[in-house]
Amino acid sequence: MSELSEIEHDALTEIANMAVGRSAGVLNEMIGLEVALSVPRVLILDQSNLPEHVGNLQGKELTLIQQGFDGPLSGLASIAFPEHKSLELVRLLLGEEMSLEEVVELEQEALQEMGNVILNSFLGTFGNEFGVNISSEIPKFHKDMDAHSLIGDTGETGVSVIFIHVDFCVRAENIDGYLVLAVSIPTMKNLETLVKSYVEKLG
């Protein structure tokens, strides 16, 4: 990400912040309870640097929802439910008494749909802010994945990753946990161009 100036980097972080905020709004609506999201930790890095940043995801079996996106920006967007705690959100969503094992086992569809809603609103924010259309595909469900699966198997080098860690808390239900979003973008040049013109417009 050396190609981005500090201001441009900040702008990208800010857009990611906004995207998370919008996703939180969508989550609230779906669950019917206030889901508080922390200020996200946003990292923009090269895929080769990902391992040192996945930190507490290391060695975890992740439940992943991934969807491809295309347009001026293309790549793979992932949402990870790293711990059983994260899956509590889905249980809330379903409003059913069920064990978390059952959530993963029986509610893949619900998880997939929830991930789809969050990722679409996330990608939508990027599209809106950059003033471009980012199309998305139907999400896919993967379980028992490791942290490297977050960026998918691009088969390419030089892939950039927007890595976002956000804590959530549903006070009414005394549930807290965290989610991880990763957006991998092989077409870095395009992202740079979009960010630069975004900053120019602001300026």
Next chain:
Amino acid sequence: MDEFEKSTFSSTEISLLLDEIKVGLMLVENDNRIAYANTWFQEACGRTQDALRGATLETVFPMLSSGRLMGAVDEALNAQRSTLLTNKLNKNLFPLRCSSGPEMQQRVTIRPFGAARCLIQIEDVTDTYEREKILKRKRKETETDRAYLDAILQGTAEGIVTIDAQGLIETFNTAAEQIFGYSAPEVVGQNVSILMPLEERGGHDNYLKNSVLHEPRIINNAREITGQRKLGNKFPMELNVSRAELAERVVFIGIIRDITKQKEVERLKTEFVSTVSHELRTPLTSIKGALALLATGAFGGLPEDGMDLIKIAEKNSQRLIVLVNDILDMEKLESGEIEFEMQPLNLSKLISEAVEVNDGFAKQYEVKFNNSPCDGDLTVVGDESRLTQVLANFLSNAAKFSMIGMTIEIYVERYEDAARVMIKDQGPGIPEEFQDSLFDRFTQVDGSDTRKKGGSGLGLNISKLIVEKHGGDIGFSSEVGVGSIFYFTLPTV
């Protein structure tokens, strides 16, 4: 190959292909008008292609306006984003029915199709939905059952410990925690021998090895063993083990009762009875002696009525002495205070002598003993006087309860390594309701009979203790109105 690559399909053929597909397909224009719906979809919604084509989604399916579907169509048409809508999170999907009738559970995907259209794809997931419903219900039932069983397990007053075939503890209930002083997490996964004193551990390991392969001996049969608490102190416990085969493995369920208090009460009771009996025997002996002297007329004659009273008093003091002696005997036998003088004995000779000695009884009750000698010698190892006591008890009982003129048969049944002594009477028989308690203390079939026939009601209990000390068993069979056969079995040499 080349020809194959060149082959193309006509639009009619493609349309026919789409109509064969078992999912619903619908193309929607950017003004929300339906451009195409395949046969599957037409059938599921009960409308023809003509009724669908050209109409807007919201006019054909007004219910969609309250769900997320229209928003997703909008997003696909205007922002090129794909959306998944499932039956899990959406109430208002298409009003479709399965061909078998019920409302269809759907998985709907909406994605951009070209620049100005979107493709809606509908899958019928009713079967999966029903299967999941059954699965969830079953799971819930299993959970409820488990909670129910756990409540019983934890709520019961008996300690319950389950172990696997290696002797490792799997569960340890609340009562077990209280008995042993360990918490469940402390012992689960440990060998069960930590609940026993060191000297009993080896024995238990062998026992377990045998039990895995065969039905263990103490299954469903309580036995008393020594347990050891966390702090190291030993205590008497009653253990009842059962064996269960669960999903191709063996588990053992031990039910434990701490009998420390019970043992203490028993000890106190025995001590009390023994003390009281001793204290009673001395004055009783002198009363009986004095009465006997009076009865002989050594101190001058008494009026006839007075003499009758003295004789009644003498007879009853004798009965009291017998009772006190029996009680002392029984307590001594139970506490193991009595040493048995074990020696080889000729069983036939033992029986003959006993019959002879008790012949007075037969005369008194006007019955006959008929002793059928057994063929050859039978040797048992035992205490002569104690076994004679058992025989006397059986013979006197038979005499007492037989009717005048009847014969009592005495005979021996031989087995490979045991002999059974049988005493068959023609008495009134033992009613079924008394049969279970016959060998208990102070049992006589009819309370009103006691005075008529005499006896402490301890004879059979004492006999049982004696026979068991010899490694034998004791029992009877009886039919009301026909008679009874009392027997005891002893191992032969």
